[in-house]
Amino acid sequence: MKVNEKNLCAFASSATPVDREGYLDMRGDVGKSYQKRWFMLKGNLLFYFDKKGDKEPVGVVILEGCTIELTEEEDAYSFKIVFHCEGGRTYYLCTNSQASMEAWMKALACASYDYMKLMVADLQRQLEEAEAEEAAEAASALAAPVEPPGVRAPPRGQRHNPFNKLNEGDAKTVPGSRHHKENHRPESMARKKVSFREIHSAFGRRVLADRNETRAKINKLRQDEAKRAQPLIQL
Structure with missing residues (x-):
């Protein structure tokens, strides 16, 4: 050379x-x-x-x-x-x-x-593999179905049964069907019957107190108007 x-x-x-x-x-x-x-x-x-x-x-x-x-x-x-x-x-x-x-x-x-040529070739191969992997991930992300917000997909290999959490008595009752009864509810949610006397004792006192307070205000307003209507006395 x-x-x-x-x-x-x-x-x-x-x-x-x-x-x-x-x-x-x-x-x-x-x-x-x-x-x-x-x-x-x-x-x-x-x-x-x-x-x-x-x-x-x-x-x-x-x-x-x-x-x-x-x-x-x-x-x-x-x-x-x-x-x-x-x-x-x-x-x-x-x-x-x-x-x-x-x-x-x-x-x-x-x-x-x-040696430098081999290093450049190896780096080029790594770059191509990284770009191919990134493209595959992007394609899989676009192809994946979008779930509605708040809905969690069931685990893979397991189907979700929407009736698993229903009570035995509710398993065959569908709202609006002839098997559905409006009064069918657990005992803890049943409406308790209240007599008129219990209602009167609970709310009557409050109504009476409000009525008395309103009458007192009306009487005071009338007294104030009467005082303003009297002529002035000159000494």
């Missing part, structure tokens, strides 16, 4: 957001000694510099067609970038902690264009 070095250097020093950066120890396939380099990850390009703050990188690794794997060195926090194509290289990197090693491996594994 032909790479324009000027464009790469300009991109490395540009204000493009950095996905991850920091010092790592690095070695190649041939040498066994590590060298400390300042690494900067931007997209799928892994730049490395001699030290932090340099304008031009020493090299760049294009993270396409490679895998991120642990090394066989169990006593070090090291991993490697392996290119499986013909003549592909392997880069060995080492950090100073388990957390740093895991963070770098995860960032490099998610940096390739192929």
